[in-house]
Amino acid sequence: MKIADALGRKDFYASNSWLDKFQVRNNVVFRALCGEAADVDDNLCEDWTTRLPLLLAGYADKDIFNMNETELFFRALPNKSMMVKLADSKGGKQAKEGFTMSFCASATGEKLKSLMIRKSKTPRCF
Secondary structure, eight states: OOOHHTTTTOOOOOOHHHHHHHHHTTTTTEESSSSSOOOOOOHHHHHHHHHHHHHHSSSGGOEEEEEEEEEEETTTSSEEEEEEEEEEEEOOOOOOEEEOOOOOEEEEOOOOEEEEEEESSGGGGG
């Protein structure tokens, strides 16, 4: 809309359908510039759907906790962008400055305080 105003076009209306059609006409897609592909073995997931209930059978829901961690890269650029469909999608090297955040909650919804690890000797082990 700002571009249309700058060009003096008062009859232009940018709707979602206009944007969708523009993207199709010009082969514009939203995709990753770089990243790691991670696959999980389906058999492993099926195995845990049968094993996990057996492991948790003796515990109350309030005693079952799930903890997960994520890396927060505070100087990283976005890893996805709009681009022409056939264009090469190579991005530059991603900034790796960040810290690890850990979150934990029980099966009943009790949340523990988040943990932060700024630097780790072996960051992949988390």
